[in-house]
Amino acid sequence: MKHMLLIALLLLAIPAQASDLVVQDTNHAYCDDGSTSIVKYVDINEENGGDHTVIPAVSGKALKVLNFFLHPSGSILVRWESGASGTALTGRQRVNTSTYYFDDCVPYGCFQTAVGDLLNLETSSKDGLATIRGHLTYVECGSSATTPSGGGGGFEQGGKGV
Amino acid sequence: MKGMFRGFLLVLAFTLFPVSSWAISLVHQDTTHAYCDGPASSRIRYAIIDHNTSGDNTVIAAVAGKSLKVLSYSMTATGSVTARWESGAGGTALSGQMTMATGVPIVCNGAPYGCFQTGVGALLNLELSGAVSVDGHITYVECG
Numbered sequence: 001m002k003h004m005l006l007i008a009l010l011l012l013a014i015p016a017q018a019s020d021l022v023v024q025d026t027n028h029a030y031c032d033d034g035s036t037s038i039v040k041y042v043d044i045n046e047e048n049g050g051d052h053t054v055i056p057a058v059s060g061k062a063l064k065v066l067n068f069f070l071h072p073s074g075s076i077l078v079r080w081e082s083g084a085s086g087t088a089l090t091g092r093q094r095v096n097t098s099t100y101y102f103d104d105c106v107p108y109g110c111f112q113t114a115v116g117d118l119l120n121l122e123t124s125s126k127d128g129l130a131t132i133r134g135h136l137t138y139v140e141c142g143s144s145a146t147t148p149s150g151g152g153g154g155f156e157q158g159g160k161g162v
Numbered sequence: 163m164k165g166m167f168r169g170f171l172l173v174l175a176f177t178l179f180p181v182s183s184w185a186i187s188l189v190h191q192d193t194t195h196a197y198c199d200g201p202a203s204s205r206i207r208y209a210i211i212d213h214n215t216s217g218d219n220t221v222i223a224a225v226a227g228k229s230l231k232v233l234s235y236s237m238t239a240t241g242s243v244t245a246r247w248e249s250g251a252g253g254t255a256l257s258g259q260m261t262m263a264t265g266v267p268i269v270c271n272g273a274p275y276g277c278f279q280t281g282v283g284a285l286l287n288l289e290l291s292g293a294v295s296v297d298g299h300i301t302y303v304e305c306g
Binding site for chain 2: 021075097103106
């Protein structure tokens with residue numbers, strides 16, 4: 001009887017192995033302080049040149065961009081900034097008319113604003129008035145992240161051209 | 163003897179198929195660090211690509227004792243130009259001479275394994291064939 005119970009236990013255990021499942025939590029991404037933050041999405045729908053707030057500032061939070069998609073109606077220069085007319089997070093990038101510019105930096109991220117800064121998209125049209133459409137995926141990260149000028153225990157903006 | 167056999171079966175069953183493994187588990191990937199060639203991991207860093215000099219352009223300065231592993235980058239050019247990644251100024255090629263068309267992005271998302279890696283102590287260089295503005299951003303780790 002006991003042997004039968006043991007065999008039954010084994011028979012039950014083996015099929016259970018097939019249902020063993022490890023799932024990556026794609027609803028959250030890590031921040032530099034080790035905490036996780038829920039993934040958020042925002043649309044990009046801007047016209048004319050100048051500063052455009054793509055993500056408003058969140059008190060005590062840095063904004064880490066995981067990917068973005070841009071589709072301009074005309075040839076355009078774009079630069080991501082931490083704050084309006086703020087610290088450059090990229091160079092000024094030329095993007096051609098109707099180019100599908102998908103920048104996928106998952107899982108590590110493309111760049112990150114300073115704590116408390118909005119995410120700004122600076123545009124300047126080369127072909128007169130141009131619209132730029134698209135979307136962006138990001139997370140809000142806690143206050144332990146540092147500013148893009150580097151240093152400290154949070155994220156680090158390295159390189160030379162900062 | 164029978165007792166030993168039963169005990170063996172029990173141990174075998176719970177070793178091979180622990181109850182805890184029956185559940186669906188949710189994992190979080192640490193995306194603030196990436197692995198280097200050894201067992202150590204290194205903090206993710208970001209840098210700007212913003213250069214327009216014909217010839218050598220230092221994108222990431224050299225770090226003593228460290229190699230620079232590039233996980234992803236994207237860049238566009240304001241004119242036609244060829245671009246080549248190198249380990250060190252005028253150094254070892256890490257890519258071919260890639261032709262960039264005006265306003266058309268070049269994107270490499272090499273995560274998690276990386277796009278390429280410099281030699282230890284070498285800067286990351288972007289060699290341009292002409293004085294054309296090349297801009298973008300880069301995600302990397304310092305290894306070693």
